[in-house]
Amino acid sequence: xxxxKLKIAEIEILRKKAVEAVLIHGETQKRASELFGFxxxxxxxxxxxxxREGEDSLIYKKRGVKPGTGSKLSDxxxxxxxxxxxxxxxxxxxxNYTLWTxxxxxxxxxxxxxxxxxxxxxRDVMSRLGFSSQKPIARAYKRNPEKIARWLEDEYPAIxxxxxxxxxxxxxxxxxxxxxxxxxxxxxxxxxxxxxxxxAGSRFKCNMLAxxxxxxxxxWMVFSDNFTAExxxxxxxVCS
Numbered sequence: 001x002x003x004x005k006l007k008i009a010e011i012e013i014l015r016k017k018a019v020e021a022v023l024i025h026g027e028t029q030k031r032a033s034e035l036f037g038f039x040x041x042x043x044x045x046x047x048x049x050x051x052r053e054g055e056d057s058l059i060y061k062k063r064g065v066k067p068g069t070g071s072k073l074s075d076x077x078x079x080x081x082x083x084x085x086x087x088x089x090x091x092x093x094x095x096n097y098t099l100w101t102x103x104x105x106x107x108x109x110x111x112x113x114x115x116x117x118x119x120x121x122x123r124d125v126m127s128r129l130g131f132s133s134q135k136p137i138a139r140a141y142k143r144n145p146e147k148i149a150r151w152l153e154d155e156y157p158a159i160x161x162x163x164x165x166x167x168x169x170x171x172x173x174x175x176x177x178x179x180x181x182x183x184x185x186x187x188x189x190x191x192x193x194x195x196x197x198x199x200a201g202s203r204f205k206c207n208m209l210a211x212x213x214x215x216x217x218x219x220w221m222v223f224s225d226n227f228t229a230e231x232x233x234x235x236x237x238v239c240s
Contacts, residue, residue, distance in 0.1 A: 003037045008060045016058045018043060019050050071125075072115045081109065082129050085188060099136065099187035100195075102126065131188040136195040171219075173211035175227050209235045 003011055018036040021027040022043075027035070033043040049057035073081070090097040090104050097104045102122040109115055109122075117125065123133075163170050189195035207227055210220035221235050 012058060012060050014038075015046055015060075019046055019058065022047055023050070072117065073109070073113065073125075077113060078125070078129060081105070081112075082131075084108075085131070086190065100189075101133075101187055105188065126188050130190055132191045133186045134189050134194055135186050136189070169213050169215075169217065171211035171213050171217075173209065175207065175209050178206050178208060211235075 003014065006014070014036045015038075018032045018038060021032045021035065022029055029043045029047060030040060032038075033040050038046070046057070071078070084093070085100050085105065090100060090108070093108070095104065095108065102119040105126065106117045106119060106122045109117055126133075160170065162168075187195050206222055206224045208220060208222045209227070209232070210218070212218040219235075219238050221231075221238060223231065225231075
């Protein structure tokens with residue numbers, strides 16, 4: 001009989017039956033080990049554990065090193081690190097990074113607690129704390145959902161109606177910067193929660209104006225100098 005292919009719950013039942021066979025029904029340990037598929041050494045250990053711990057000794061205990069055993073950081077320190085990563089970005093803490101990666105977390109831990117972690121080890125720590133590596137979304141920190149909803153429900157329908165009467169075309173436009181430090185990497189965030197960053201850097205190579213209509217008509221202008229009112233007027237001429 002090979003117990004290695006059995007489920008944990010099934011092994012627990014067999015272990016209990018084997019111990020009962022010896023202690024209650026008077027079977028020898030050798031006979032019980034043969035009947036229930038355990039080694040003689042295991043059978044001796046089960047009987048000894050039962051005599052010391054009782055029924056609790058019959059419950060399967062996961063083998064190997066327990067999570068957190070030998071950790072370089074205490075539970076309190078790990079809790080503080082977790083709170084910092086959730087509520088702050090590295091640049092807000094004076095670091096020259098915007099994303100929480102295993103490398104950045106390792107540097108932060110080193111600076112605060114003087115503890116060295118290899119990036120591979122830090123990935124294990126972050127997983128144990130409930131984080132996963134995800135691609136962040138950029139979100140404007142001045143975003144006002146209530147004003148957006150009011151504009152879409154009240155103001156935009158009136159604009160759309162006027163454009164239809166005058167035979168005009170509505171464009172959705174934006175001015176943006178093409179940044180040399182744009183973040184394309186991933187960062188740590190609690191599992192199931194997509195991280196958001198307030199900005200993606202401050203150094204730009206050039207600027208661009210772009211506008212697209214609901215029908216798919218698109219216009220754009222790329223320029224290296226600053227965005228001004230005169231530049232915007234010139235762009236409107238391109239869209240007309």
